[in-house]
Amino acid sequence: MDLSLLLASLAVAVAICYLLLRRGGGGAGGKQQLPLPPGPRGWPVLGNLPQVGTKPHHTMAALAREHGPLFRLRFGVAEVVVAASASVATQFLRTHDANFSNRPPNSGAEHVAYNYQDLVFAPYGARWRALRKLCALHLFSAKALDDLRAVREGEVALMVRELVRRGGGAAVALGQEANVCATNTLARATVGRRVFAVDGGEGAREFKEMVVELMQLAGVFNVGDFVPALAWLDPQGVVRRMKRLHRRYDDMMDRIIREREAAEEGKDLLSVMLARMRHHQPLADGDDTRINETDIKALLLNLFTAGTDTTSSTVEWALAELIRHPDVLAKAQEELDAVVGRDRLVSESDLPRLTYLTAVIKETFRLHPSTPLSLPRVAAEECEVNGYRIPRGTTLLVNVWAIARDPEAWPEPLEFRPGRFLPGGEHAGVDVKGSDFELIPFGAGRRICAGLSWGLRMVTLMTATLVHALDWELAGGVTADKLDMEEAYGLTLQRTVPLMVKPAPRLLPSAYAVE
Numbered sequence: 001m002d003l004s005l006l007l008a009s010l011a012v013a014v015a016i017c018y019l020l021l022r023r024g025g026g027g028a029g030g031k032q033q034l035p036l037p038p039g040p041r042g043w044p045v046l047g048n049l050p051q052v053g054t055k056p057h058h059t060m061a062a063l064a065r066e067h068g069p070l071f072r073l074r075f076g077v078a079e080v081v082v083a084a085s086a087s088v089a090t091q092f093l094r095t096h097d098a099n100f101s102n103r104p105p106n107s108g109a110e111h112v113a114y115n116y117q118d119l120v121f122a123p124y125g126a127r128w129r130a131l132r133k134l135c136a137l138h139l140f141s142a143k144a145l146d147d148l149r150a151v152r153e154g155e156v157a158l159m160v161r162e163l164v165r166r167g168g169g170a171a172v173a174l175g176q177e178a179n180v181c182a183t184n185t186l187a188r189a190t191v192g193r194r195v196f197a198v199d200g201g202e203g204a205r206e207f208k209e210m211v212v213e214l215m216q217l218a219g220v221f222n223v224g225d226f227v228p229a230l231a232w233l234d235p236q237g238v239v240r241r242m243k244r245l246h247r248r249y250d251d252m253m254d255r256i257i258r259e260r261e262a263a264e265e266g267k268d269l270l271s272v273m274l275a276r277m278r279h280h281q282p283l284a285d286g287d288d289t290r291i292n293e294t295d296i297k298a299l300l301l302n303l304f305t306a307g308t309d310t311t312s313s314t315v316e317w318a319l320a321e322l323i324r325h326p327d328v329l330a331k332a333q334e335e336l337d338a339v340v341g342r343d344r345l346v347s348e349s350d351l352p353r354l355t356y357l358t359a360v361i362k363e364t365f366r367l368h369p370s371t372p373l374s375l376p377r378v379a380a381e382e383c384e385v386n387g388y389r390i391p392r393g394t395t396l397l398v399n400v401w402a403i404a405r406d407p408e409a410w411p412e413p414l415e416f417r418p419g420r421f422l423p424g425g426e427h428a429g430v431d432v433k434g435s436d437f438e439l440i441p442f443g444a445g446r447r448i449c450a451g452l453s454w455g456l457r458m459v460t461l462m463t464a465t466l467v468h469a470l471d472w473e474l475a476g477g478v479t480a481d482k483l484d485m486e487e488a489y490g491l492t493l494q495r496t497v498p499l500m501v502k503p504a505p506r507l508l509p510s511a512y513a514v515e
């Protein structure tokens, strides 16, 4: 064959191959290759990391307005997609939930959460299931919740009595008071005793600071997680701070465990876990991994961090909104007076009859979800969402904060208007429990918040009791219309300026008496 014929045959063969590949989209199974979601251009190496700013949920809400409710970012070597509408969140957390049931690797899980030995970051599988089962059985199931009702009511009453006792127009940081209450309540349920004096004291302040620092660190997009070549440099100092924080938590968990071992056995979660460890038993029945001390510490760490500040800062936001909206506060108090009266404190059995208060709580979760970007998930396999290709290994962020302020779903989205959830309101019947995707402060799907039932009960009981038992005035001469509502940076939604208030009793004196 002469050379020109050979070259012509090769050219034809290459052209045929090219056409065949194009027709087949180059993808497996001859399917058309779908496009990746749109997104902003990033920097070399770092990608979009330098663009996320100090309040990533705000930045990502703005990016959704430009690129649509499903957009793509690149953090170093990691592909990230962000869901910013209820319908996109439904696709990820309902249709494709099984594919997104793991969390991406991160330095917090490694250096703080006992190298993924906890529940929040546990790989999806038998161990994760056993840990959730253990928590459900002893804390969060309907039966466990019922058994622990007196503990919650007792601690909330104690908080109110302490506020009344201090009285005299003294200014109090409400978030801190609520944090002591939320932490002690959870501590009695999990480790069998309070961990702070009722007036909080130095230890409580330090503990809240530890939780807030953890949430701040967890909220930082750590460059070392996304650009492995830079991990050794720890350019933001995140890993160094995580290791220091871990040592403080570990000491605290050690102390709690040693004290519990020395005391009488009880029914609390820690007692149950210690007994299982002594008898070389698994984490939960039906599981085959034996429980060890690191399992115990890691789970307690999760509960004390995920379950305290989330609850207390939601109560703090609720009270801030109520003080800014005296008409709403007055309506809530009117309902409470009608249902509970003025001669006793709220009990949990009153809660189902507090329709207006329930709407106030939903509206607070809508505007101030305590985990605005939820917790990240990762794609186990490639999948298709909204006509876009989501490659395997992509990190998913769900902007629950932006979804709950989406003007397409919520008329007057920035207004604090509990009435929208009341019968006849445009969102009557919408709940926060993970099935109405326009309002998912606890996430949704398999990895929905494990402590939802506890967190929701505590937020509702604490807010109802504070609103019913006390009148509220802002401290320091601040007027309601000038109250600073700025959000601080972190995985959880803190207030930049803590809410300082002067509570005053509004019930008959006998209502505050110790029973």
Ligand code: HEM
Binding pocket: 119, 120, 121, 132, 186, 302, 303, 304, 306, 307, 308, 310, 311, 314, 369, 370, 371, 374, 375, 376, 441, 442, 443, 444, 445, 446, 447, 448, 449, 450, 451, 452, 454, 455, 456, 459
């Ligand atoms: C106001 C209260 C709370 C809010 C808004 C909240 C929110 C969340 C969110 C958004 C997630 C991620 C869900 C997802 O990936 O879809 C989560 C996970 C989790 N939360 Fe909560 N939480 C609250 C209270 C609590 C409490 C009281 C506890 C325990 C005492 C708790 C323990 C956990 C745990 C263990 C996980 C990880 C679940 C898993 O990975 O399987 N949370 N929470």
